[in-house]
Structures are given as C-alpha cells and as structure tokens.
Amino acid sequence: MRIKLWAFLLPLLVLLPSASMADGLPDLGEASQANLTPAMEKRIGESIMRDIRLHEPSFMEDPEISGYLNRLGSRLVAQSTAIGQGFEFFLLKDATINAFAMPGGYIGVHTGLILAAQSESELSSVLAHEISHVTQRHLARQVGLQSQSQLPMLLSLAVAILAARSHSDVAAGAMMAGQAAGIQHQLSYSRDFERESDRVGLQLLERSGFDVRAMASFFLRLQKSSRLYDNKAPSYLLTHPLTTERIADIENRIQDLPYKQVPDALEFLMVRAKIQASEGTPADAVAEFAAQVRDHKFINEIAARYGLAIAQWRAKNYAGAEQELEELRRRHVSSAMLEGLAAELCMGRKDAAGALKILRLAMVRYPQERGLAYAQVEALLALGQTQEALRVTVDDLQIYPSDLRMYGLQAKTYATLGKRLLQHRALSEVYALQGQLLAAIEQLQLAQKAGDGDFYEHSTVDSRLRELKQRQAQEAKEAKENKQRLSQRPLL
Numbered sequence: 479m480r481i482k483l484w485a486f487l488l489p490l491l492v493l494l495p496s497a498s499m500a501d502g503l504p505d506l507g508e509a510s511q512a513n514l515t516p517a518m519e520k521r522i523g524e525s526i527m528r529d530i531r532l533h534e535p536s537f538m539e540d541p542e543i544s545g546y547l548n549r550l551g552s553r554l555v556a557q558s559t560a561i562g563q564g565f566e567f568f569l570l571k572d573a574t575i576n577a578f579a580m581p582g583g584y585i586g587v588h589t590g591l592i593l594a595a596q597s598e599s600e601l602s603s604v605l606a607h608e609i610s611h612v613t614q615r616h617l618a619r620q621v622g623l624q625s626q627s628q629l630p631m632l633l634s635l636a637v638a639i640l641a642a643r644s645h646s647d648v649a650a651g652a653m654m655a656g657q658a659a660g661i662q663h664q665l666s667y668s669r670d671f672e673r674e675s676d677r678v679g680l681q682l683l684e685r686s687g688f689d690v691r692a693m694a695s696f697f698l699r700l701q702k703s704s705r706l707y708d709n710k711a712p713s714y715l716l717t718h719p720l721t722t723e724r725i726a727d728i729e730n731r732i733q734d735l736p737y738k739q740v741p742d743a744l745e746f747l748m749v750r751a752k753i754q755a756s757e758g759t760p761a762d763a764v765a766e767f768a769a770q771v772r773d774h775k776f777i778n779e780i781a782a783r784y785g786l787a788i789a790q791w792r793a794k795n796y797a798g799a800e801q802e803l804e805e806l807r808r809r810h811v812s813s814a815m816l817e818g819l820a821a822e823l824c825m826g827r828k829d830a831a832g833a834l835k836i837l838r839l840a841m842v843r844y845p846q847e848r849g850l851a852y853a854q855v856e857a858l859l860a861l862g863q864t865q866e867a868l869r870v871t872v873d874d875l876q877i878y879p880s881d882l883r884m885y886g887l888q889a890k891t892y893a894t895l896g897k898r899l900l901q902h903r904a905l906s907e908v909y910a911l912q913g914q915l916l917a918a919i920e921q922l923q924l925a926q927k928a929g930d931g932d933f934y935e936h937s938t939v940d941s942r943l944r945e946l947k948q949r950q951a952q953e954a955k956e957a958k959e960n961k962q963r964l965s966q967r968p969l970l
C-alpha cells in the first residue's frame with residue numbers, strides 16, 4: 479500500500495519529532511511567518527519534485543506523453559489568472575485513477591487517469607480542477623486554517639518526510655499505526671475548496687474549447703465505479719471528496735451552456751494507445767491490439783494501429799511494427815509520435831542512417847518534440863558522427879538550458895570524443911539539475927584534474943565550481959537554521 483506525496487503532510491508531524499530530518503531543506507523563511515508565500519510554495523514544490531525524480535520508482539520519463547500533457551495543461555492554464563506562474567505536469571506509471579497538485583504548480587498525473595478518461599475533455603476536466611487548486615492557492619489557505627504560526631516548520635518537516643520516505647521505515651510505521659485514514663482525511667480539501675475548484679475549472683474548460691459536460695460525466699463515472707468496488711474508491715476521490723451535492727452543483731452550472739461536441743485530438747488517442755500498449759507482457763499487448771484492429775473494436779483506427787505497432791516493437795517484431803506504420807503512412811497520418819516510432823524501429827534494426835533521415839525531416843515539422851531531439855543525438859552517435867552530435871547538443875542546450883537528459887547525452891558525446899574535462903563538466907550539470915550539489919561539485923573537481931582542456935575551458939570549470947560551492951554553503955546554512963528552529967520548538 480502506498481500513499482502519494484501529500485499524504486505524508488501534516489499529521490505525521492505528531493509522530494515525528496526528530497530534528498535530524500531537517501538536513502538539506504530549503505529555507506522556508508522566518509519561522510514566525512504565518513503565510514505561505516508563493517515563493518515558499520515554489521521552493522517546497524521544487525524540492526519535492528526533485529525527490530520524485532530521484533526516488534519515485536513510478537516517475538515516468540516519456541517525452542512524448544509528458545510533452546502532450548504539458549501542452550494540454552498549458553492550454554488550460556492560459557485561460558486562468560495564473561499570470562507568470564509556471565506549471566509542470568508530470569507522469570507517474572500507476573494504474574490507480576489519480577492526479578494531484580503540489581505547491582508551486584507541479585501537477586502529477588497517473589497513467590491510470592489517462593486511461594480512465596474516455597475523452598480529452600474528461601482528462602482536461604481533471605487537469606483544470608487541479609490547476610484551480612493551485613491558482614486559488616488552496617494549499618496555503620487550507621494549511622492557514624490549521625496552525626498558523628508553525629506553518630513553515632510543518633512544511634519543512636513535510637519535505638523531510640517526503641525525502642526520507644523511500645529509505646526509511648518512518649512512513650511505513652505511520653501507515654501500520656493505522657494513521658492512513660486520518661492522514662487521508664486531513665489531506666482532502668474542504669468541500670468549499672472542492673466546489674471552488676470545480677467552478678474555476680469549468681471556466682477553464684469552457685474557455686479552452688472543451689466540452690464542459692465532461693467534468694460531471696467523468697466524476698459521475700468515478701463515483702459509480704467506487705460503489706462497484708466497495709471500499710476501494712478510486713484514489714482521486716479520497717483526496718477530492720466527491721459528493722452528490724458537488725456533482726449536482728456542476729450540473730447546475732452547465733445546464734444553460736450550449737451543447738458542444740468536441741472531437742478528441744489524435745494525439746490524445748495515441749497517447750492512450752501508447753500507455754495501454756506499454757502495459758503487461760509484449761505478447762499480451764500484441765494480442766490485445768491485434769484483436770482490436772482485426773475486429774474493428776476501436777474508437778479510432780489510427781490509434782489502434784499505432785498501439786499495435788508499439789506492442790510489436792516491444793515484442794521485437796520489427797517487421798510487424800513496420801507493417802502497421804506503412805498502413806498509417808498510406809493514410810497520410812501526420813504525427814510526431816509516429817515519426818518517433820519509425821526512427822526507433824530503424825534503430826532496432828541497426829539502421830541508424832535511416833533513423834537519422836526520418837528524425838531530420840520530423841524535426842523540421844515538430845521542432846519542439848524533445849523525444850525527437852534526444853533520438854537524433856543517439857542516431858548521430860551510433861553513426862559515429864560525433865562532432866555533429868556535439869554541435870546538436872550545444873545548440874539544443876542554448877534553447878533548453880535545464881534539460882538534464884540533453885546534458886547527459888552531451889557528456890556521453892564528450893566521452894566518445896575523449897574530452898574528459900568537458901565530459902565531467904557536462905555531467906556536473908546533470909547532477910546540479912537534479913539538486914545533487916555534492917556530486918556536481920565532485921564532477922567539477924574531476925574536470926580540474928582531467929589533464930586536458932584549454933585555458934578557457936579550465937576557467938569556466940573554476941568559476942562554475944565557485945558558484946556551486948557558494949550555493950552549497952548557503953544551503954548548509956539554511957539547513958542548520960531549520961534544524962535549530964525545529965529543536966527549539968518541539969512539535970506536538
């Protein structure tokens with residue numbers, strides 16, 4: 479049994495008076511400060527997000543699905559009042575139906591939710607609801623209702639607990655102590671906040687051109703399925719308590735709005751097919767999608783054939799996958815996901831030249847697709863065009879300076895070129911972006927001792943090292959202060 483993230487927040491404090499957990503926390507401001515400022519929320523969110531990337535096994539790095547999710551999310555955010563607030567939507571490979579908002583605009587989405595949504599409008603309605611929890615600052619307001627003065631400490635402890643959850647039995651202990659229900663209770667938003675998120679979320683849905691009826695229909699379906707499964711309500715309903723009254727409220731709001739049929743974007747259907755085709759054994763996935771295609775049991779034939787191609791690719795049946803792609807090409811389907819798969823198939827057949835050709839053309843049409851950019855570097859490396867691979871990473875990192883995956887590819891490229899200083903320099907950026915300052919500093923020290931590099935390269939390493947050491951000193955100071963605060967004011 480696993481409870482997600484926020485589930486560890488407030489109530490665990492009672493169980494956890496240890497101050498030693500406060501190491502490495504961000505500075506959350508004066509302990510006496512009662513309000514959770516947006517800047518504090520951002521730092522807490524960043525810190526938790528970093529931990530998720532490093533330690534959460536279900537965290538899923540799929541640039542195609544994440545790219546889609548973020549485009550969909552941005553479309554909704556653009557209709558909100560969140561001017562200047564950055565949002566990041568991320569994916570967890572988890573079959574339960576859930577999505578959750580963390581402070582600072584980080585919104586986690588389970589693959590189970592994407593599969594359960596029967597239309598893009600349904601998926602959007604949940605995203606819009608989550609976005610609204612953030613823009614309406616429900617977290618700050620909720621915590622504000624509880625214990626004003628201890629707020630910064632509460633949150634710093636929460637971060638520590640989250641950081642510790644994968645290598646400590648604290649969380650497990652709390653669960654066994656029968657706290658789960660209580661935790662869940664305190665975590666769920668109040669009815670007023672839920673209603674407010676529905677209301678604001680509906681506005682976002684409408685303004686973004688989605689079907690506003692989808693919110694009520696999706697919530698109703700969730701509610702029905704929770705009755706079906708007895709106690710096992712979809713986890714979404716636990717953190718966002720759903721009442722008949724709430725659904726009635728949504729229905730009241732939409733009854734005067736004109737009926738609008740919104741077709742699903744092909745990308746939505748392909749994303750669902752990709753998730754579904756990636757589950758279970760490759761053989762099962764092939765059988766499932768082959769049956770869909772054969773019996774015409776699909777919502778969309780293109781998505782079904784794409785799912786079959788993914789399944790065949792997983793089963794290493796490249797010819798079978800290619801056959802589906804050919805079928806889709808004959809229908810003039812235009813999709814970055816299709817090009818990405820076509821390139822993968824070439825790579826699978828050791829045809830890096832073929833992959834590169836596909837990727838170059840695709841990147842002209844879909845310049846923002848990160849998956850294509852990574853694949854292009856991999857193809858160049860496989861072809862031995864290392865200088866060209868390097869040029870691509872350098873150009874790309876100028877546009878996407880916080881892309882740690884691209885830094886990783888750059889480090890690999892430098893390694894192939896035998897440039898050791900630069901290899902360690904690039905690796906240090908990977909660690910720095912992961913929030914692992916010690917490891918980043920260590921890489922820069924290795925770069926200094928690498929024995930190659932010119933004067934200019936050495937001086938950039940030196941200055942970056944000074945920067946990171948300063949940042950490290952600052953963080954150590956903040957952690958010490960937090961620790962003192964915690965020991966001065968025992969909780970309970």
Ligand SMILES: [Zn+2]
Pocket residue numbers: 607611667672675717718719
């Ligand atoms: Zn909610």
